[in-house]
Amino acid sequence: MSKGKKLKDYGITLMIILFGISLIAVILCLYLFKIRNLNVVGNRTVPKADFIELSGIKIGDNYLLLNKSRLKTRIESNRYLKFRSAQLDYSGTLTLRLNERHAMGILVRNGFYYVIDENGVVLENSGPNMPENVKCPFVFGLNLPDAAKILAGEPVGVMDKEQLVALSKVLKALDETNMLGRTASLDIGNLDNIYIMTTEQAQVVLGQAKDLTVKLVVAREVLHQRQEMENLTGARIDISNGYEAHYIPPVLPTVTPVPTATPTIEPAETPKKK
Numbered sequence: 001m002s003k004g005k006k007l008k009d010y011g012i013t014l015m016i017i018l019f020g021i022s023l024i025a026v027i028l029c030l031y032l033f034k035i036r037n038l039n040v041v042g043n044r045t046v047p048k049a050d051f052i053e054l055s056g057i058k059i060g061d062n063y064l065l066l067n068k069s070r071l072k073t074r075i076e077s078n079r080y081l082k083f084r085s086a087q088l089d090y091s092g093t094l095t096l097r098l099n100e101r102h103a104m105g106i107l108v109r110n111g112f113y114y115v116i117d118e119n120g121v122v123l124e125n126s127g128p129n130m131p132e133n134v135k136c137p138f139v140f141g142l143n144l145p146d147a148a149k150i151l152a153g154e155p156v157g158v159m160d161k162e163q164l165v166a167l168s169k170v171l172k173a174l175d176e177t178n179m180l181g182r183t184a185s186l187d188i189g190n191l192d193n194i195y196i197m198t199t200e201q202a203q204v205v206l207g208q209a210k211d212l213t214v215k216l217v218v219a220r221e222v223l224h225q226r227q228e229m230e231n232l233t234g235a236r237i238d239i240s241n242g243y244e245a246h247y248i249p250p251v252l253p254t255v256t257p258v259p260t261a262t263p264t265i266e267p268a269e270t271p272k273k274k
Contacts, residue, residue, distance in 0.1 A: 036092030141189025173212035207240025
């Protein structure tokens with residue numbers, strides 16, 4: 001057999017072997033990366049079935065062909081959802097991880113009501129009507145440009161980004177201390193003098209957005225104690241120093257004057273004649 005024929009036969013054999021290896025690799029990939037089950041982590045209010053339907057993934061799909069960018073876009077088409085990751089384990093279970101955005105505040109702008117999450121992302125524009133089934137504090141004091149457009153799915157376009165940072169901290173602290181449902185409004189206009197109004201219309205002065213959990217826990221206990229003794233409407237709790245609450249009642253007690261004896265002035269002594 002000539003040398004050229006041997007090389008040709010060797011080349012054909014090598015191609016057959018490589019084709020076989022490639023075919024086996026493809027079959028293994030189709031088998032090993034086949035999605036056999038779907039799991040969802042992080043959903044609290046959105047049912048698992050609704051989330052899976054929104055993702056567009058079906059049992060039998062191949063993980064390697066999954067377009068995560070498109071998956072993220074599909075999931076986040078629901079503004080209350082935020083995609084985190086998708087991971088396939090050895091058993092073929094695809095775990096989808098997400099965060100749910102929760103209504104944390106209501107912003108009123110030009111007669112329209114906007115529902116926002118803890119990061120100031122607009123979840124819903126309910127128009128001129130109060131949003132139904134949303135119990136959140138009204139947010140006041142955000143510095144917005146006159147021509148600012150408030151778009152669903154986007155953060156509120158404030159002029160001072162520090163306001164959104166402080167807003168996020170306060171809303172998270174209110175949620176963590178179970179004070180969110182008791183808060184009627186939040187004023188973030190002055191970052192050195194942030195305050196909330198409770199549903200009883202008592203003002204709680206938080207000062208700067210620091211040590212908020214401690215401040216709100218202390219304020220909560222003061223409210224709990226005082227509500228059993230008096231009407232809290234108009235009361236004020238200053239906890240801006242972070243460790244000591246100063247309670248000012250709705251009506252300051254009237255000081256009752258105490259009668260005192262009028263001092264008698266003795267007549268001047270008459271000078272003696274010499």
